[in-house]
Amino acid sequence: MAEILVLAKHTVDISAVKIDAETNEPILKGVPTKMSDFDRNAMEEALKIKAKLGGKVKLLTVGAPEAKDQMRSLIAMGADETYLVTDPGYAQMDYFAISKLLGAAITKLGKVDIILAGEASIDLYSGQMGPRVAGVLGIPSVSYVRKITPDKDKLIVEREMGDIIEEYIVPMPALITVTKEINEPRLPNMMQILGAAKKPITEWKLDALGLAAADIAPKTKVLKMKGLTMKRKNVIYADEPPQAALKLVEALRNEGVLGGGAK
């Protein structure tokens, strides 16, 4: 029997983010949100391990209260229990604050054997949170894992580091972050989606974790974000294929890029 915990992040859907033409800043207000992509891989892997070892799968997020709606997508996959740590100051929280909250929440949850998370979140893509939480808890961790073979009291995990494939034997408890390649996340059926809407989500505020706002005062703050727009020529041909191909080849020849591999 294994106590398995999945850490997930509620984030903006980055494919829906537009850059404001006037301020050159990304527009984040009103953008659709979702649970970060790789979190589904973490949940899938948790369910697979549960099928093999038995036990329970818990889901934990630190986020705004609105995160609950999107967390249902992961609950529908098969989470047994769900926890959301929420605070009005969420938008200002940095990696330090969130890792401390996650650490406190994990301690409050009691016995845990395997903690799974995505290798990074789609919005900030730093990959910090997994190893950072492992540092807070003082447990072993392996990031970027693409294969997990669970055993009674240990995990055999495989990851890719450049040209080298590494295999580790990891004692429990441990924290593992997974890549997209590790599995194909299941798609919940209608029954599971409807069922997930009724499942309880336990909400914890800071005081439930024995913390005050001062304990998680952020160490970093975002001063501003600058959009990177691509300045391109945007010459688009809509002619019939033979004419369009002719025009394109001529344009590329004039650009001097048809020399192939030559410099």
Added chain:
Amino acid sequence: MTVLVFAELDSTAGELIAKAQEIAKGLGTDVTALAGPTNSGEKLAKLGADKIVNLQTAATFAITESYADAISEACSELKPQVVLIGSTRWGKEVAARAAGKLGWGCAVDCSSVSLDASKALVVERLVLGGNAVAMEQFTSLPAIVAIPPKTIPCNAEDPTRKPQVGDKTFSLPEPKLKLSKTSKREVAGVKLDAAQVVVSCGRGLKNKDDVKLVLELAKTLSGELGCSRPIAADLKWLPKEHWVGLSGIKVKPRLYVAVGISGQIQHLAGMRDSSIIVAINKDKDAPIFKAADYGIIGDLYKVLPELMAQLKSCSK
């Protein structure tokens, strides 16, 4: 009080030392380099470190946990204001774990690191799928910052500098996990990141066999074959070495041709530095056209043969 530097490779450490000198000057302190089993303390001194502190290990392979724990111990003792670490896959893991242990602020993948007028540390990094740069300020020090290799010009070696070795040595603790096996990954011999021409295919292709059509165009242009995420990660029609994008390989050829690729921002993040970008797509509203210098709106199955014919006739 010092600026502490650590990277597995001396060449990366040399780059970090150059940045550390700049920060140390602003803060009125010096630069200390941690010399692990893969470093030469002598070389780090010649590259500009004022002091060398040794990290000792009996282990033969770099296990993140041991390094992170040893570096946190060194940080508790040496009390640096800023720690610079090489932002490789490995270095990011070390930086984040050490930051968690120490309860310090940390930023990884930083393309720019500097002190502002009030001597606060400010970093920049790509966010939102490579669509934006975030400027972040550390509200207090100490701070851990990871900088990717080749971001900062390396100092020239000064042969007259002698290492001043600290009297303390930190040992890498025995990790709880064991590295049981390593093997060399089979690489398909594709070197996309260095290619001058890259022709990539996306889910506009109907069948796996049709990859050949795009490969033929790549060959005609003396280029390499790339692809978008669905082709490598979901359909697995091509190995990962061909995957261009945020989670794949970042390319900057003179000519990038996107065939049947819609242009999700994660893909654009992998090819935005190309000199000339060409898109072929049947959907006139595909975002790839906004990112392209030249484009053809049309069915790739009709456009590619015409393009091949034109290219072959002009190379005669």
